[in-house]
Amino acid sequence: MTPKELGGPKQRQILEVLLLRLGTPVSKDRLIELLWGDRPPAAALQNLESYVSVLRRGLQPGAGRSGPLRTANGGYVMDGSAVDLDVHRFELLVEQARHRPADRAYPLWCAALDLAVAPLLENELRCEWVERQRELHAARVLEARVSAAETALELDRHGEAVQHARAALEEDPLHERAWTVLVLGLERSGRPVEGLQAYDRCRRVLDQELGCAPAGAVQAAHARMLRSTAAAGGELGQLLSALLVLHGQLGDTDWIPGAQSPPAREQAALVLQAFLGRSLGVAA
Numbered sequence: 001m002t003p004k005e006l007g008g009p010k011q012r013q014i015l016e017v018l019l020l021r022l023g024t025p026v027s028k029d030r031l032i033e034l035l036w037g038d039r040p041p042a043a044a045l046q047n048l049e050s051y052v053s054v055l056r057r058g059l060q061p062g063a064g065r066s067g068p069l070r071t072a073n074g075g076y077v078m079d080g081s082a083v084d085l086d087v088h089r090f091e092l093l094v095e096q097a098r099h100r101p102a103d104r105a106y107p108l109w110c111a112a113l114d115l116a117v118a119p120l121l122e123n124e125l126r127c128e129w130v131e132r133q134r135e136l137h138a139a140r141v142l143e144a145r146v147s148a149a150e151t152a153l154e155l156d157r158h159g160e161a162v163q164h165a166r167a168a169l170e171e172d173p174l175h176e177r178a179w180t181v182l183v184l185g186l187e188r189s190g191r192p193v194e195g196l197q198a199y200d201r202c203r204r205v206l207d208q209e210l211g212c213a214p215a216g217a218v219q220a221a222h223a224r225m226l227r228s229t230a231a232a233g234g235e236l237g238q239l240l241s242a243l244l245v246l247h248g249q250l251g252d253t254d255w256i257p258g259a260q261s262p263p264a265r266e267q268a269a270l271v272l273q274a275f276l277g278r279s280l281g282v283a284a
Contacts, residue, residue, distance in 0.1 A: 113144055
């Protein structure tokens with residue numbers, strides 16, 4: 001049925017409250033508080049009961065009080081066994097995923113995220129309780145997305161881990177676990193240049209917004225990617241190798257076996273000077 005058939009905004013809000021608390025009775029006093037705040041009308045109880053009657057006629061015509069919307073403990077409850085709700089299914093899948101090993105949890109995380117493709121109550125009127133429910137649901141979706149990223153990384157599904165991590169960072173650019181998965185996923189999928197770029201963004205965002213440095217695992221991945229990119233040769237590799245030598249972060253003892261030896265400090269300085277000269281010449 002359409003929103004219009006449910007009645008006005010108050011009827012829809014009652015239905016939304018009961019659906020979001022599926023299977024849990026909500027008292028009439030609590031419903032009155034959610035509908036009108038701390039200034040309910042004198043006839044609030046009568047109005048509430050009238051709104052529920054309208055809902056019942058629309059949701060369960062001819063069933064009276066025996067349908068899914070039931071009276072319980074001085075309030076109302078929506079029977080969970082009679083309603084198939086995406087939000088409820090999302091929460092069940094998340095709970096199942098939390099208690100499964102990685103190979104069995106990952107499909108559950110993905111299935112849960114497939115159900116969370118839009119904001120909660122996206123087209124509903126803005127009011128305090130709706131905004132609060134949206135925020136809580138968005139936080140649960142974000143946590144599920146990060147958990148999916150971490151699980152994919154554990155299963156060596158690096159490309160999928162990167163996708164989940166990037167989606168999580170679009171929602172929360174300060175999420176350190178998502179940054180960790182992104183940098184590690186790019187490193188392990190053989191994309192060190194992208195990984196170095198991601199590390200630089202991570203470092204700047206965390207420093208500017210939180211005043212902290214990336215996690216130790218991310219810093220270690222950064223160091224490994226610097227060395228592997230330097231060892232790969234080419235102009236970028238030569239430049240990185242020179243910078244690492246000049247900063248005392250690279251020597252023969254920690255160079256990658258089989259790669260060309262890092263330059264001496266004098267040679268490294270010449271490489272850096274040549275690069276800067278070419279860059280300044282292009283800029284001029």
